Amino acid sequence: MPQRRTQIADAAIATLAAHGSRGLTHRAVDQAAGLPPGSTSYYLRTRLALLEATVERLAELDAGxxxxxxxxxxxxxxxxxxxxxxxxxxxxxxxxxxxxxxxxxxxxxxxxxxxxxxxxxxxxxxxxxxxxxxxxxxxxxxxxxxxxxxxxxxxxxxxxxxxxxxxxxxxxxxxxxxx
Structure with missing residues (x-):
């Protein structure tokens, strides 16, 4: 996973843990990752893309x-x-x-x-x-x-x-x- 997507997925994991699924928004992930507004939606246009990247990152972390x-x-x-x-x-x-x-x-x-x-x-x-x-x-x-x-x-x-x-x-x- 490229570095920026990894950063976003890690922030999505933290956001899900802190705020649940309803709190997982592109804006919330930008904030958690310390990125400028719009960064998450630039890399992951839809909520589904954000969810899929997060699942992929969890699988990567679990494998280790x-x-x-x-x-x-x-x-x-x-x-x-x-x-x-x-x-x-x-x-x-x-x-x-x-x-x-x-x-x-x-x-x-x-x-x-x-x-x-x-x-x-x-x-x-x-x-x-x-x-x-x-x-x-x-x-x-x-x-x-x-x-x-x-x-x-x-x-x-x-x-x-x-x-x-x-x-x-x-x-x-x-x-x-x-x-």
Whole structure:
């Protein structure tokens, strides 16, 4: 992604996290990016183009965040990755939820979101296969569902008090099972 589009997409992620989908406007992104008025609409003429660029940027960022789960404590490594997403990556997480809801009304956004989800699933399946776990496709579905549920519950504060890293690790261990 060219540098200016990356800057705009990063500002769109921050805008979605702070103001939700309704707050995502070209003008708001210009402001968040510190760009002159009209810059975002110059590069991304429509709201759909802005949304698509944001989904593309999220996928790019997510690809660099898949943890190495080949160590002695794979559930611990994945728990660490989830804790990072809930803290340092919180804006991305909230933006992804906003975009997922938007995609329920704008089917043209779905393919990019589905592709990102498929990459995560495939990474889980490969990792589980490497651990010698049986039924890797089914188990990868379960791990992904647990991860997505944990992230949503923690990001939206539907559980009080929040789960600790150790509670997240234990939940993952139950789903992963013993290799």
């Amino acid at each position: 965040e898949v943890p190495d789960l080949a160590g002695a404590d794979p559930a611990g490594a994945l728990a660490d990755a989830l804790v990072r997403l809930l803290t340092d990556g919180r804006d991305r997480l909230l933006a992804r939820y906003e975009l997922s809801l938007e995609a329920s009304r704008r089917p043209e956004l779905r393919p990019a979101l589905v592709a990102g989800s498929r990459r995560i699933h495939d990474a889980f399946a490969g990792w589980l296969d490497g651990l010698g776990v049986s039924d890797t496709a089914v188990r990868a579905d379960a791990v992904q569902a647990l991860v997505e549920g944990l992230l949503l519950a923690e990001a939206t504060s539907t559980r009080n008090p929040p789960r600790t890293r150790e509670e997240i690790r234990r939940s993952l261990t139950v789903v992963i099972g013993a290799p």
